[in-house]
Amino acid sequence: AQSVTQLDSQVPVFEEAPVELRCNYSSSVSVYLFWYVQYPNQGLQLLLKYLSGSTLVKGINGFEAEFNKSQTSFHLRKPSVHISDTAEYFCAVSETGNQFYFGTGTSLTVIP
Amino acid sequence: GAVVSQHPSRVICKSGTSVKIECRSLDFQATTMFWYRQFPKQSLMLMATSNEGSKATYEQGVEKDKFLINHASLTLSTLTVTSAHPEDSSFYICSATRAEETQYFGPGTRLLVL
Numbered sequence: 001a002q003s004v005t006q007l008d009s010q011v012p013v014f015e016e017a018p019v020e021l022r023c024n025y026s027s028s029v030s031v032y033l034f035w036y037v038q039y040p041n042q043g044l045q046l047l048l049k050y051l052s053g054s055t056l057v058k059g060i061n062g063f064e065a066e067f068n069k070s071q072t073s074f075h076l077r078k079p080s081v082h083i084s085d086t087a088e089y090f091c092a093v094s095e096t097g098n099q100f101y102f103g104t105g106t107s108l109t110v111i112p
Numbered sequence: 113g114a115v116v117s118q119h120p121s122r123v124i125c126k127s128g129t130s131v132k133i134e135c136r137s138l139d140f141q142a143t144t145m146f147w148y149r150q151f152p153k154q155s156l157m158l159m160a161t162s163n164e165g166s167k168a169t170y171e172q173g174v175e176k177d178k179f180l181i182n183h184a185s186l187t188l189s190t191l192t193v194t195s196a197h198p199e200d201s202s203f204y205i206c207s208a209t210r211a212e213e214t215q216y217f218g219p220g221t222r223l224l225v226l
Contacts (some may be wrong), residue, residue: 034214034215036217041203041220041222042219042220043116043118043205043217043218043219043220044156044205044207044217045217046214046216046217049214088157090156097224099158099161100146100157100158100215102156103155104154104155105155106151107153
């Protein structure tokens with residue numbers, strides 16, 4: 001069975017500071033990994049995904065994530081955040097590309 | 113990128129009535145569509161998986177007679193909440209996949225049952 005753990009439910013960070021949102025997963029097979037962002041009262045927008053190949057994945061809005069198989073992690077990072085990055089971030093894992101399992105989300109608040 | 117729409121974006125209904133929510137893939141044919149439910153400040157919970165032309169597969173604990181899913185074409189899936197009650201109030205989100213292994217999400221439908 002698959003599961004996703006987002007260790008931090010809330011992350012406050014000052015504007016222009018770096019941020020890392022943590023995601024760990026458990027699975028007995030190879031997986032696809034995703035990060036989605038959700039703005040208030042909206043659906044989810046894909047930030048980036050890891051399917052195969054290079055373990056460092058670059059996404060939209062300056063975000064990147066690194067797949068670490070040995071640590072079963074897929075942490076999301078951004079070197080300098082903006083006010084507009086304030087949102088809920090969800091990590092998701094899938095074995096087949098069909099059924100997704102989501103973490104509980106991390107609320108990122110960027111402080112001016 | 114792929115675009116998925118939902119209609120309506122918000123709906124308020126009386127207890128006991130039924131509500132239909134539409135999910136459309138606007139610029140691609142979706143082999144599979146998914147329906148999620150999200151409670152305030154919580155993650156998405158998968159309700160069911162829907163393939164065009166076949167019956168939906170419901171997750172454990174989801175009442176298939178209460179949440180009717182129809183996937184009549186490769187671009188449209190509908191979720192009908194039958195005899196809605198206040199506890200059904202939630203944010204319902206659909207997603208769709210095409211050939212690649214990525215789900216594209218709709219903007220969500222906020223349902224409030226009075």
